[in-house]
Amino acid sequence: MKFLTDMHTHTSFSPDAENRAEDMLAMAQKKGLAFYGISDHFEFDCDILRMPKEEVLGYLSLNEEEYFHALRHLQEDYEGVMNVAVGAEIGYTEDAKIRGRYELICEKYHPDFVINSVHGVAGMDFAFQTFEEDKRTVYGAYLALVRKSLDVSYPYDVVGHLGYIARYVPFEDKSFAGFENDIDDILTAIIQKGKILEVNTAVKGLKQATLPNEDILKRYFALGGRMVSLGSDAHNTQRIAEGRERAVQVLKEIGFTHVTVPFKGEYIKAEL
Ligand SMILES: [Zn+2]
Numbered sequence: 001m002k003f004l005t006d007m008h009t010h011t012s013f014s015p016d017a018e019n020r021a022e023d024m025l026a027m028a029q030k031k032g033l034a035f036y037g038i039s040d041h042f043e044f045d046c047d048i049l050r051m052p053k054e055e056v057l058g059y060l061s062l063n064e065e066e067y068f069h070a071l072r073h074l075q076e077d078y079e080g081v082m083n084v085a086v087g088a089e090i091g092y093t094e095d096a097k098i099r100g101r102y103e104l105i106c107e108k109y110h111p112d113f114v115i116n117s118v119h120g121v122a123g124m125d126f127a128f129q130t131f132e133e134d135k136r137t138v139y140g141a142y143l144a145l146v147r148k149s150l151d152v153s154y155p156y157d158v159v160g161h162l163g164y165i166a167r168y169v170p171f172e173d174k175s176f177a178g179f180e181n182d183i184d185d186i187l188t189a190i191i192q193k194g195k196i197l198e199v200n201t202a203v204k205g206l207k208q209a210t211l212p213n214e215d216i217l218k219r220y221f222a223l224g225g226r227m228v229s230l231g232s233d234a235h236n237t238q239r240i241a242e243g244r245e246r247a248v249q250v251l252k253e254i255g256f257t258h259v260t261v262p263f264k265g266e267y268i269k270a271e272l
């Protein structure tokens, strides 16, 4: 079956998102989405001292109890109208205590899907970092972190925006050329673990249609990877499903025939 999906979006439960869940859902319905995934940020190790004040307040205000309570109600409201998945985007942390807390949250609230993302190191998002080391060091460390993130003990379905760091580095060539071995290790692990590789369309100024870029998607396909999900990473109503057509084009040219929608433990296939 062919239907529209967007399985990575945020609501004002995330400190960096602009619109309330009610408004995001209304717009998603208007845009004709059949499956819509909400995946607000779980980033309990952010370095509050190095973040802008309003973001600190935002992060402190995310309360898992309130979040799941509010969104489960909205999910019910949309029953029979649009398949709303109440998920979580969990930012990988090296802090084992915080990872333990994520595990408890997953056990208690059973998110409909979980995106496993790497946003930064030592609690600070790459968006706020200055990169003084060379590309080999910076990208090498990033990819090592991504590889580690795949082994977390909490359940997850999707590997979020592989290559995210490229949005923020000062290097002229932001590609991962020269890091083929690290990329292969990551892609092979994703395939072996039966996880979904996200195709994220929030490319923020990068000269590519998707995160990960086309080269990485081609390699994933060549290695046998077939499970991809589409996500706009919308932080406001305008961006819902944005960049979808271009991404679909890229995927089709590589040979992908469908996207995989993680929904309440089931992996549903939607034709591209
Ligand atoms: Zn993210």
Ligand SMILES: [Zn+2]
Pocket: 008, 009, 010, 089, 233
């Ligand atoms: Zn996100």
